[in-house]
Amino acid sequence: xxxxxxxxxxxxxxxxxxxxxxxxxxxxxxxxxxxxxxxxxxxxxxxxxxxxxxxxxxxxxxxxxxxxxxxxxxxxxxxxxxxxxxxxxxxxxxxxxxxxxxxxxxxxxxxxxxxxxxxxxxxxxxxxxxxxxxxxxxxxxxxxxxxxxxxxxxxxxxxxxxxxxxxxxxxxxxxxxxxxxxxxxxxxxxxxxxxxxxxxxxxxxxxxxxxxxxxxxxxxxxxxxxxxxxxxxxxxxxxxxxxxxxxxxxxxxxxxxxxxxxxxxxxxxxxxxxxxxxxxxxxxxxxxxxxxxxxxxxxxxxxxxxxxxxxxxxxxxxxxxxxxxxxxxxxxxxxxxxxxxxxxxxxxxxxxxxxxxxxxxxxxxxxxxxxxxxxxxxxxxxxxxxxxxxxxxxxxxxxxxxxxxxxxxxxxxxxxxxxxxxxxxxxxxxxxxxxxxxxxxxxxxxxxxxxxxxxxxxxxxxxxxxxxxxxxxxxxxxxxxxxxxxxxxxxxxxxxxxxxxxxxxxxxxxxxxxxxxxxxxxxxxxxxxxxxxxxxxxxxxxxxxxxxxxxxxxxxxxxxxx
Numbered sequence: 041x042x043x044x045x046x047x048x049x050x051x052x053x054x055x056x057x058x059x060x061x062x063x064x065x066x067x068x069x070x071x072x073x074x075x076x077x078x079x080x081x082x083x084x085x086x087x088x089x090x091x092x093x094x095x096x097x098x099x100x101x102x103x104x105x106x107x108x109x110x111x112x113x114x115x116x117x118x119x120x121x122x123x124x125x126x127x128x129x130x131x132x133x134x135x136x137x138x139x140x141x142x143x144x145x146x147x148x149x150x151x152x153x154x155x156x157x158x159x160x161x162x163x164x165x166x167x168x169x170x171x172x173x174x175x176x177x178x179x180x181x182x183x184x185x186x187x188x189x190x191x192x193x194x195x196x197x198x199x200x201x202x203x204x205x206x207x208x209x210x211x212x213x214x215x216x217x218x219x220x221x222x223x224x225x226x227x228x229x230x231x232x233x234x235x236x237x238x239x240x241x242x243x244x245x246x247x248x249x250x251x252x253x254x255x256x257x258x259x260x261x262x263x264x265x266x267x268x269x270x271x272x273x274x275x276x277x278x279x280x281x282x283x284x285x286x287x288x289x290x291x292x293x294x295x296x297x298x299x300x301x302x303x304x305x306x307x308x309x310x311x312x313x314x315x316x317x318x319x320x321x322x323x324x325x326x327x328x329x330x331x332x333x334x335x336x337x338x339x340x341x342x343x344x345x346x347x348x349x350x351x352x353x354x355x356x357x358x359x360x361x362x363x364x365x366x367x368x369x370x371x372x373x374x375x376x377x378x379x380x381x382x383x384x385x386x387x388x389x390x391x392x393x394x395x396x397x398x399x400x401x402x403x404x405x406x407x408x409x410x411x412x413x414x415x416x417x418x419x420x421x422x423x424x425x426x427x428x429x430x431x432x433x434x435x436x437x438x439x440x441x442x443x444x445x446x447x448x449x450x451x452x453x454x455x456x457x458x459x460x461x462x463x464x465x466x467x468x469x470x471x472x473x474x475x476x477x478x479x480x481x482x483x484x485x486x487x488x489x490x491x492x493x494x495x496x497x498x499x500x501x502x503x504x505x506x507x508x509x510x511x512x513x514x515x516x517x518x519x520x521x522x523x524x525x526x527x528x529x530x531x532x533x534x535x536x537x538x539x540x541x542x543x544x545x546x547x548x549x550x551x552x553x554x555x556x557x558x559x560x561x562x563x564x565x566x567x568x569x570x571x572x573x574x575x576x577x578x579x580x581x582x583x584x585x586x587x588x589x590x591x592x593x594x595x596x597x598x599x600x601x602x
Contacts, residue, residue: 069450071497072404072440074480076457078491082136085119085126087485089463092421095235096246097173099419100153100226101397101465101485103207103541106472107157107166109143110184113593115470115545117481118157118168119489123149125170134473134493143186150175154466154541158210160194160219161266162512171205171223171541174230195267196260203255204229207286209537210517211298212566214318217512218262222277224284224302225255245420249305249340254282257302261318264512276320281307281330281338286399288344288538290355291520293376296568298518301329303341303359313376328378332361332368333388339365343399343467343540347410348531349385350444353522355531356381360396360414360540363423363430367391367399367414369447386446387412387439394434395419397540398467402478404450406500406551408530409441415464415482415540433461436482462490470545474581474593476502478549483542501552504581506593507534507563516586518566521548525555552578 090098105118114130124146128136140146145168154171161167165181167190178194179187191198203225210219227249237247259275260268272278281304289300297314301324304310308330312320324330332339340362346355354372361367366388371381382388391414398415416434423430438454439447451459466483473479477494484490503523507516516534523530536546552558561573565586573590576582581593 069440069453070405072450073495073497074454074458074492075495076490077134077493078489081134081491082138083117083119083128083489083491084138085121086488087121087483089421089486093236093244094246094419094421096227096419097151097204097229099246099421101541102152102483103154103466103539103543104468104481104483104489105155105157105543106468106470106481106545107536107543109157109166109168109181111165114474115472117472117491118145118155119483120152120155120170120466120541122151125152125155130472132474145179145187148175148177148189150177153205154207155543156208156210156537157543158219158517159514160210160221160262162218162264162514164514166515169208169210169221169223171208173204174202176201176203176205176223190266193266195269202230206284207537207541209287209289209543211289211300211535211537212513212518213259213298213314214261215297215566215568216264217567218264219513219517220262220318221260221268222257222287222300223260224257224287226285226305227252227255227283239420240426243422243425245422245426249283252283254307255284256280256282257284257287259318271318275318276322277312279322280304280310283307284310285342286344286538286540288346288357289518289535290346290357290533291518292355292372293374294354296564299376301344301357303344304338305340305342306338308338309341309359323376327376328380329370332365333380333382337365339368342397343414343538345400345538346533346535347401349401349410349412349441351409351529353529353531355533358387358399358401358412360399361391363393363395363418363427365392367396386448390449391437393429394437395430396437397465398482398542400467400469400539400544402469402480403502403549403551404438404440404478404494405496405498406477406502406553407498408500408528408551408553408555409443411441412439412447413437413467413469413480414439415462415467417463417465417485431461433463433486435459435461436464458492463487465540466542467539468542468544471504471547471549476504476579476581500554501556501578502550503552503558503576503578504547504549505561506547506581506583507586508583509565509586513566515546516566517546520564522562522564523550523552524559524562525552525557526559528555547581
């Protein structure tokens with residue numbers, strides 16, 4: 041998170057110019073349009089920075105989530121913060137109500153950082169894990185009525201938790217039907233540890249990560265009885281770069297076992313190939329994902345997300361990075377091998393100066409090609425004194441996918457309220473009004489939440505799938521979905537963790553372009569069994585229960601714009 045400027049007083053002395061950008065046009069782009077609606081929607085929440093200059097922990101940021109805590113079919117919103125978090129109930133009308141106090145989400149006071157909703161106990165209700173600075177909390181959902189602290193009862197003793205918590209995520213990693221847990225940790229910090237450095241003489245800032253000793257992530261096995269046991273050593277996940285920030289799950293090689301990527305701050309990334317039995321092999325150096333495009337240069341990898349951006353049937357991933365490090369797109373070549381595609385896709389040049397955190401693939405206009413969003417913002421509040429080409433607050437980047445060949449940033453041609461600079465950190469995607477168009481939730485860590493309602497005008501078709509199982513992993517985390525229409529194929533997965541400190545709508549959404557029908561949907565459930573739906577209806581949200589077929593859920597019917 042704080043790494044690249046430490047590489048670079050020589051770079052700064054040479055100077056860098058921002059990539060040329062087209063003149064700002066106050067109009068939508070190809071019908072793609074968002075409205076900023078957080079205040080009107082009732083999201084009353086604020087993040088306040090501490091006195092400047094900022095220490096590392098002050099600039100670290102916080103996450104956010106879309107998830108349906110009360111099972112009413114509408115995605116609610118969780119905002120992580122200090123000293124408490126905020127939970128906002130979605131009424132399905134475009135309005136939210138703060139239910140933090142009545143549900144117990146504001147009970148634990150700490151410097152909270154990340155969140156990971158999941159049904160860890162298999163009762164059909166999404167629980168919430170919170171990470172924080174020397175804090176961890178597991179909040180069990182009491183049937184949609186509220187949450188109770190289950191941290192100690194689940195074997196995650198908060199009294200012995202002294203780590204600096206970063207991102208976390210749940211996934212069934214041993215295929216036993218329960219959700220296991222990965223919790224990432226950053227660096228060793230606390231009393232007596234250095235808080236400020238001078239990267240350039242007279243400019244006092246937080247310190248680069250090389251200043252600190254690494255902390256390491258942990259993997260917890262779910263017993264299936266509501267408790268967890270630390271399995272980090274036996275699982276082989278202690279062979280890590282350390283200083284971890286983000287985790288992203290995916291069955292990258294199609295062998296039916298879920299692998300995961302860990303992005304670290306200035307140390308080589310980790311790519312854990314699942315070899316079965318809750319054991320992993322770190323193959324990042326072998327499969328081309330340990331470093332950025334510059335050989336041997338480890339990215340400050342803050343955000344990650346997976347999608348089949350080029351529609352070749354294999355899931356690829358994108359990673360955000362520090363200023364003066366281009367963000368990365370890793371194209372899946374099969375057999376767990378990846379190649380850098382940042383240059384060829386147009387990501388490299390335009391992302392050189394921003395500093396990226398939240399990272400999500402999503403659909404802007406349902407044309408069938410996953411677009412890409414980055415939430416940006418610097419960590420040094422005096423960065424303009426270090427590098428006149430950099431700024432503290434930075435706009436989002438909304439990259440439109442041009443049929444798997446190029447990504448083009450639309451922000452320079454968006455209205456001022458969408459293109460305004462933020463102190464971007466957490467980022468989540470979800471369809472909060474169930475209209476078939478994906479919305480964006482962003483943490484502005486020096487202000488209030490940003491909720492971007494997708495009001496794009498398009499006649500493109502779409503389908504969203506809410507996958508469920510009767511026992512254990514009820515929300516089917518880890519399921520893979522393949523859609524077919526003639527020669528066209530789309531691939532997606534149920535994996536809400538990723539981005540940065542955040543979690544997204546667990547329902548799987550596909551834009552279908554001009555395809556008004558599908559030949560089939562094939563679901564590979566986490567258990568490995570496959571189920572195929574023949575000629576399903578499109579332009580709707582379908583609930584699919586394993587072995588019991590599909591049914592309509594609340595949402596728009598008919599193509600968008602009709």
